[in-house]
Amino acid sequence: MPSYLSKARARLMGGALVPLLLAGCMTSPHEAPVVAQPKTLAVQNVTSFSESLRCMDNLLAQFGRQSIVITSAGIPDATANVSAGTKDMLISAISRMSVGSGSFTFVDFDQRQTDVADLQGLVGFTDDFLVPNYYIRGAITQLDEGVIAEQEGAGLAIGDVGFGLSADQVVSVVSVDMNVGNLITRQIIPGISAHNSMAVARTGRAGDLSGNIQKFGFNMNISLNRGEGMHQAVRTLIELSTIEVLGKLAQVPYWRCLQIEQTNPAVVAEARDWFRDMSTREQVVFVQQALASRGFYEAPITGTHDDATRGAVARYQAENGLLADGRINFDLYASLINQDLALGQQPDPTFGKTPEQVAAQVRPNPLVLTIATPQGSSPTYQLNEQLDMTVVASQDAYLYCYYSDAAGKVARIFPNQFQPDPYLVAGRSLSIPGRQSGFDIVFDRPGANEQVVCVASRKELGLRLPQQLKTQDLTPMPVQSVEELVAAFREIDRTDVVEARLPIRVTN
Numbered sequence: 001m002p003s004y005l006s007k008a009r010a011r012l013m014g015g016a017l018v019p020l021l022l023a024g025c026m027t028s029p030h031e032a033p034v035v036a037q038p039k040t041l042a043v044q045n046v047t048s049f050s051e052s053l054r055c056m057d058n059l060l061a062q063f064g065r066q067s068i069v070i071t072s073a074g075i076p077d078a079t080a081n082v083s084a085g086t087k088d089m090l091i092s093a094i095s096r097m098s099v100g101s102g103s104f105t106f107v108d109f110d111q112r113q114t115d116v117a118d119l120q121g122l123v124g125f126t127d128d129f130l131v132p133n134y135y136i137r138g139a140i141t142q143l144d145e146g147v148i149a150e151q152e153g154a155g156l157a158i159g160d161v162g163f164g165l166s167a168d169q170v171v172s173v174v175s176v177d178m179n180v181g182n183l184i185t186r187q188i189i190p191g192i193s194a195h196n197s198m199a200v201a202r203t204g205r206a207g208d209l210s211g212n213i214q215k216f217g218f219n220m221n222i223s224l225n226r227g228e229g230m231h232q233a234v235r236t237l238i239e240l241s242t243i244e245v246l247g248k249l250a251q252v253p254y255w256r257c258l259q260i261e262q263t264n265p266a267v268v269a270e271a272r273d274w275f276r277d278m279s280t281r282e283q284v285v286f287v288q289q290a291l292a293s294r295g296f297y298e299a300p301i302t303g304t305h306d307d308a309t310r311g312a313v314a315r316y317q318a319e320n321g322l323l324a325d326g327r328i329n330f331d332l333y334a335s336l337i338n339q340d341l342a343l344g345q346q347p348d349p350t351f352g353k354t355p356e357q358v359a360a361q362v363r364p365n366p367l368v369l370t371i372a373t374p375q376g377s378s379p380t381y382q383l384n385e386q387l388d389m390t391v392v393a394s395q396d397a398y399l400y401c402y403y404s405d406a407a408g409k410v411a412r413i414f415p416n417q418f419q420p421d422p423y424l425v426a427g428r429s430l431s432i433p434g435r436q437s438g439f440d441i442v443f444d445r446p447g448a449n450e451q452v453v454c455v456a457s458r459k460e461l462g463l464r465l466p467q468q469l470k471t472q473d474l475t476p477m478p479v480q481s482v483e484e485l486v487a488a489f490r491e492i493d494r495t496d497v498v499e500a501r502l503p504i505r506v507t508n
Helices: 002-025 032-036 050-062 086-096 116-120 230-250 254-258 265-277 280-293 307-319 330-337 355-360 482-492
Strands: 068-072 104-106 134-149 155-158 161-164 169-182 187-203 209-215 218-223 369-372 380-382 389-393 397-404 410-414 430-432 449-457 497-507
Touching: 050 086, 050 230, 050 254, 068 086, 068 230, 086 104, 086 230, 134 187, 134 230, 169 230, 187 230, 230 254, 265 330, 280 307, 280 330, 307 330, 369 449, 369 497, 389 397, 389 449, 397 482, 410 430, 449 482, 482 497
Parallel strands: 068 104, 068 134, 380 497
Antiparallel strands: 134 169, 155 161, 169 187, 187 209, 209 218, 369 389, 389 430, 397 410, 397 449, 449 497
């Protein structure tokens, strides 16, 4: 086999060259172990935000944030003065906050590519390519060395950030800016950004280093390793900025991991924006899930502010020093996000009931799922026509829909990045693709027999699917057929999963 022979020659050549290179600096056998012995033990790089990254991992898991796919071209040094592996620092930070939660998946690409547009050019060349939802862009935007030297009781202000300094110090300031953009639209998301500056002080007498960051009016005093200096300061800023921007993106109270109080005015303003951006139904669903995880709510997650929800809200309010009026407002939301929650947990329908009461429960009417099109339940489409379908469930349910083409490739078409909520209210007609969706399903292969398969359940089963099935929407999945997906849902719940199918014929 030529490839094997080629590798063998390379190994033989390398083996012949090594003795020649070493002949001039040969060490006697009894001294070699001493020469090779390391002088210091390897140590793990523990930074000022190592514990905060672990905290974020737990927080993201509690809030049920999963499968957010992200990328970055790196965090370059716009000042051209700090030579540091900033992209790898960023990847490490994202990885450490996703160990248990699985919240973020980082898609890497050739570092020589300087813009996300290069990454977009890869999409479509391989079926296994995972398309990110978002990308991080940023830079080391400022490095002022020796800003203040040997000042007695001096102060330093950078924009809205102030630092207090003691005598006999040389202070340098480094800043990192970070933003998050939507990969599809290439638009930077307003408010999902971080700008952090750090004052690095070298004390003349002792020669030690320290750092100071002011965040939300709260001073963070950072210990630095003298041997690393400014590079360790950059790592600290990248970890802090990553916590901040991804905490904002996932809408989890990241400030808890930075030891910043919930009552901080900047924190309150951030949380208030999150609450205001939620629809009424989203607010109700969040409250029902949060109260269920705290043991206050036992009914199904409906998104309806009914009597059961009002009662649960009032009980929580009464026990937590809030006005017990049963209303869903910002004060309730702010209190809940400051608690340890488990939003993926569903209420136990048998909670508080005796075995006799459980046995006597009347099973509700069966869940029925219907797919319809303007051309009926077995439509035929012309070449270049677009799919227009609606799905209706007889009861509130969680819905997942998949498209299987003539070649057997399967992609998830709902939920998607434009319609991210899988919850479907009973009797409400859902259009796929939706009117506001940024994609169409166009038939481009004449003579093809294709299909849409939708799976629904009263429980949120999508979060419990195997990790390999939690892929990006609208891209081919690593399955042999749509039957494999249906089987995965039924493996999780054998009694409460229903499906509906739409066979599609494409003609010339």
